[in-house]
Amino acid sequence: MALPPNMVKAVYRESAIVQYRGNPFIEALPSTLSVKQVKAGLTGSVHYDLKDIFAEGRDRAHMIASLLDDFFQPLASHVLLEEKLSIMIRKGYVGRNLEDGSLNTHMQNGYERIMTGDLDVFRFHQVKSTASSSLLIGCSGSGKSTSLDRILSTYPQVIFHEDHNFTQVVHLKVDCPHDGSLKSLCIHFFRALDRVLHTDYETKYVKKRHGIETLLAQMSQVANAHAIGVLVIDEIQHLSRKRSGGVDKMLNFFVTLVNTIGLPVVFVGTPKARPIFEEDLRSGRRGAGFGSLLWEPMKPPTQIIDSATGTSRITEWKAFTDKLWTYQWLQKRDEVLMDDIRDCWFDLSQGVLDIVVKLFVLAQLRAIVTGVERITINILNKVYEDELKPVHPMLAALRSGDPERIAEFSDLMIPDIDTKLLKLTAAIKPPWSSAATSDPYQGNSQALRLHSLLISMDFESEAIVPLVRRVVEEHPELATKDLVSIALKWYESDEKPHSKKRPKTKSVPQKDWHTLESDDLRFMYSQADKKSLHAHLSKNSVIFNLEDWLNKAG
DSSP, X not given: OOOOTTXXXXXXXXXXXXXXXXXXXXXXXXXXXXXXXXHHHXXXXXXXXXXXXXXXXXXXXXXXXXXXXXXXXXXXXXXXXXXXXXXXXXXXXXXXXXXXXXXXXXXXXXXXXXXXXOXXXXXXXXXXXXXXXXXXXXXXXXXXXXXXXXXXXXXXXXEEETTTTEEEEOEEEEEOOTTXXXXXXXXXXXXXXXXXXXXXXXXXXXXXXXXXXXXXXXXXXXXXXXXXXXEEEEOGGGOOTTTTXXXXXXXXXXXXXXXITOOOEEEEEOGGXXXXXXXXXXXXXXXXXXXXXXXXXXXXXXXXXXXXXXOEEOOHHHHHHHHHHTOXXXXXXXXXXXXXXXXXXXXXXXXXXXXXXXXXXXXXXXXXXXXXOSOOHHHHHHHHHHHOGGGHHHHHHHHHTOHHHHHHTOOOOOXXXXXXXXXXXXXXXXXXXXXXXXXXXXXXXXXXXXXXXXHHTTOOHHHHHXXXXXXXHHOTTSOHHHXXXXXXXXXXXXXXXXXXXXXXXXXXXXXGGGGSOTXXXXXHHHHSOGGGHHHHHHHTTOSOOHHHHHHHHO
C-alpha cells in the first residue's frame, strides 16, 4: 500500500544514548545533527545566476521577490532552538514506548479520564511523564515561526511503524485561535491533526458539543494514540485570560498537556503573551519547564574582540548582511557592502530579520525603478519612508531600548507586502525608450538580454534598438556572448568618423546623474547632501587632503 506523501515507513537505527535504546519512536527518528549539519540543513536555497542581472527589469523583480521565501541564513539562536527541540522530542518519548508498555499505560489512563470526565483520574500510578515544555517569546517578524518550521521540516512529520501497525506524528503545529478560548484551541488541535492524517477527529469530537474538560480528555487520548512528539502552539498571545477562565485555569490546562498527557509543548508568542506566563517565568516551572528563550533581533553592528587572540571577530549582523548582499540583481551593484550602508540598514531595520530582508528586497526594486541600479543610503531611506510607514512606531520603540515601549508594539508586521512588490514591479519601465508604446523585440528574450547588456556598457541609447534588431535577425543561432561581440564591432564601425570632425561628447542631464557609475563625480554629487558635499567627497577619497600630506611629509 502506498503511503501518503507526508508519511514515511519507519527505519530503525540504534541510538548511541542508553535511555533512547529500544524505543521505536526514537530510533525511527533521523540521527541527531552536528552544528555543521544543522546549519547546512536550515540554510535556504536561492537560485542565483550572475547572468540574470542583465535580464529585463520585470523578470528581475520576480527573482528579487523570491528572497522573501527562499533566503534563510542560520544564526546561533537557530542552532540553540534546534538543540532544544531535538532533546524535547526524544526525551518526551522516553516515557512513551511501544515496546515496554508505557504507551499502553498512558492510553489506559486516558480511557479512564474520558469515562469519568475527571482529568486527575488515573488507573496506573507508576506511569510517568518525561515531557517538558518551553516558551519562545519574540516580536513579530523576528523569525520565530519561520525558524520553527525550518527546524521541524528536518524531521518527517508522520512515521508508519509497519510491525506495530502504528502511525506516529513527530510534530504538530497549532495556531492559537483569535477568539482566545481554550475550547477553540482544542478544536484547532483536532483540525490540524485531521489535515496531517486525513482523519475526521473534528467531526467525531467537536460536533457533539463536548465541554472543555471532555475535549481535553479526548485530546490527550488522541495525542497518545498517535504518539505526538512535540506540540507547537503558535501565536499564544491570542489566548484571552477572560474567555479562558483566568490565568490559573490556563496554566492548569498547559500543565495537564505536559504532565498528564506526557506531551512536550512549545509555546510561541510575542511579548503580549508574557502576562500569561509571568508566574512561570519567575518560578522557572510549568509553562517554562525546559526554559524560556527570548528571541531577540540581531545586535547592533559593534566590533567583537576575541579575548583569547585579541583579534576582532565577525558579528552575526555582518555575516548575515554579507551573505544577503550577494543576492543582488542590479547592473551597477557594489560587490562589497560598505560600512555606512550596513549601519544605515541596521538603523532602519533594527536587526529584525523580517524587516532586514524586506527592506533589501524593496530597495532593489526601487533601484531598478529609478535607474540607479545599485543600493544606496538614499534608496534605503526612501524605501523606509515610503513603504515601511506602518512599522515606524514599533521600530522607534526598538531604537529607544525601553522595554515598556517595546511591549506596546509587539506585533511588528508590514501589511500588504505583496501589494507593495506589485506596485514597484509595475513601475519598472521596459529597457527601451520610454516613448515606445510596445516591445520593439516582440518578446524575444535574447534581444531583451542583449539590449540590457549594451545599456550596461554605456552604448548610446538611441542606437541600441536598431542595432539589436539587426544583430538578432542576422544571427539568431548565436549565443548572447557572441552577439555582444558582433554588436560591439558593428557599433564601433558605425561610430567611426569619416572626416576629421571632432566626435561629440556624451552629455548626461543632471536629473540622470544618479544612474551613472559609483565613482563618477556627478553620481557622488547626486547622492550627497549639498550642505555636506565636501565631507562626502572627502569620505570617498575624491578630495586630496593637502594639509595631511604636508604634515606627513614634514
